[in-house]
Amino acid sequence: GAVVSQHPSRVICKSGTSVKIECRSLDFQATTMFWYRQFPKQSLMLMATSNEGSKATYEQGVEKDKFLINHASLTLSTLTVTSAHPEDSSFYICSARTGSYNEQFFGPGTRLTVL
Amino acid sequence: QKEVEQDPGPLSVPEGAIVSLNCTYSNSAFQYFMWYRQYSRKGPELLMYTYSSGNKEDGRFTAQVDKSSKYISLFIRDSQPSDSATYLCAMFGGNEKLTFGTGTRLTIIP
Numbered sequence: 001g002a003v004v005s006q007h008p009s010r011v012i013c014k015s016g017t018s019v020k021i022e023c024r025s026l027d028f029q030a031t032t033m034f035w036y037r038q039f040p041k042q043s044l045m046l047m048a049t050s051n052e053g054s055k056a057t058y059e060q061g062v063e064k065d066k067f068l069i070n071h072a073s074l075t076l077s078t079l080t081v082t083s084a085h086p087e088d089s090s091f092y093i094c095s096a097r098t099g100s101y102n103e104q105f106f107g108p109g110t111r112l113t114v115l
Numbered sequence: 116q117k118e119v120e121q122d123p124g125p126l127s128v129p130e131g132a133i134v135s136l137n138c139t140y141s142n143s144a145f146q147y148f149m150w151y152r153q154y155s156r157k158g159p160e161l162l163m164y165t166y167s168s169g170n171k172e173d174g175r176f177t178a179q180v181d182k183s184s185k186y187i188s189l190f191i192r193d194s195q196p197s198d199s200a201t202y203l204c205a206m207f208g209g210n211e212k213l214t215f216g217t218g219t220r221l222t223i224i225p
Contacts, residue, residue, distance in 0.1 A: 006158070032211060041123075043203060043215045044159070093158050097211065103149065104213055106158035 003027055004096050006107035013084055014115055021079045021110045023094030029074035030096035034104060035067070038091040050077050084114040118142050121204055121216030129224050134191040136202050138216045141185065144208030148180050150189045151203040153218065159203055163189065194223045 003026040013019050023033060032051050036044040048069050050056040056069035068080040077096075081088055091111050095104040121138045128134055136150075147166055151159035163178040165171045165187075171178045177190040187206075191198055204216040 002161075004158075034213075043217045046212060049212065091156070095158075103161055103164050105161060106151070109156070109158045111156065 002098075002103075002105040004030075004094065004105050004107040006094055006110050008110060009108060010111045010113075012113045012115065015085055016083055018080055018082045019084055019112060021081075021092055021094075021112075023077045023079070023096070023107050025075045025096040025105075028096075028098050030077075030098065031074065032097045033071055033077040034095045034097070035069060035077075035079050036093045036095070038093060038109075040091075044093060047079075081112065084112070086114045088112065089114045116141060118214050119204065119206065119216045122219055123217050125220040125222060127222045127224055128194060130194060130196060132194050132223075134189075134194050134198070134221060134223075136189040136191075136204075136219050136221070138187050138204035138206075139185055140187075140206060140214075142206075142208065142214070143182075143185070145206040145214070146208050147206060148178070148187050149205045149213070150176075150178055151205060152198075153201045153203060155200075162202075196223045196225050199223050 005024045007022045035047045038044050047062045048056045048058045050069050050071035052071050052074050058064045071077040093109040095106045097104050119140045150163040153159040168180050168182045175192045179188040199222045201218040201220050203218040205213045
């Protein structure tokens with residue numbers, strides 16, 4: 001149980017385009033989902049917290065207009081990187097938390113490369 | 116000073132050895148403590164989850180939390196090459212945000 005999937009696993013795009021990453025909780029309902037980014041050999045940096053049906057809460061320094069988050073259902077959250085630039089290239093990981101427990105279960109990550 | 120300190124390693128040990136991984140933290144509000152294992156280019160996988168001080172054992176893994184010292188540990192017994200990964204400690208308190216350590220890269224040498 002507690003499986004979280006992400007799609008796509010890898011994406012390469014041109015500078016200026018937008019990329020959407022999906023995060024799904026497969027066997028549980030996620031009241032809260034989190035989006036992280038991870039640079040090589042570094043730890044996870046929280047970007048934003050999203051609760052189903054409400055606006056995401058962004059961490060300091062994360063541009064909400066650039067990283068659009070939608071949490072339309074209890075099993076799906078999406079992160080859209082708008083007008084992507086090479087410096088947005090990173091490993092993006094989502095996690096999901098149930099209402100009953102405090103553990104966060106992570107997706108397999110999406111590697112974004114912006115040319 | 117970072118809220119959570121973790122030695123990044125790398126740490127290399129021979130197969131079968133006992134591995135000790137540690138984190139220290141400064142925020143006394145942290146009450147939930149986790150260890151994640153992350154293989155290269157994969158998402159973190161939850162290994163152990165403990166609440167407050169004490170020990171928790173699961174197979175070859177033992178997690179210890181000492182809140183008085185603000186110190187947590189993960190022990191791996193009978194280490195295997197498949198245990199080679201980056202191990203991340205994580206914790207949180209009143210809010211729901213996880214604070215991660217930097218991760219320790221572990222290599223088990225056959």
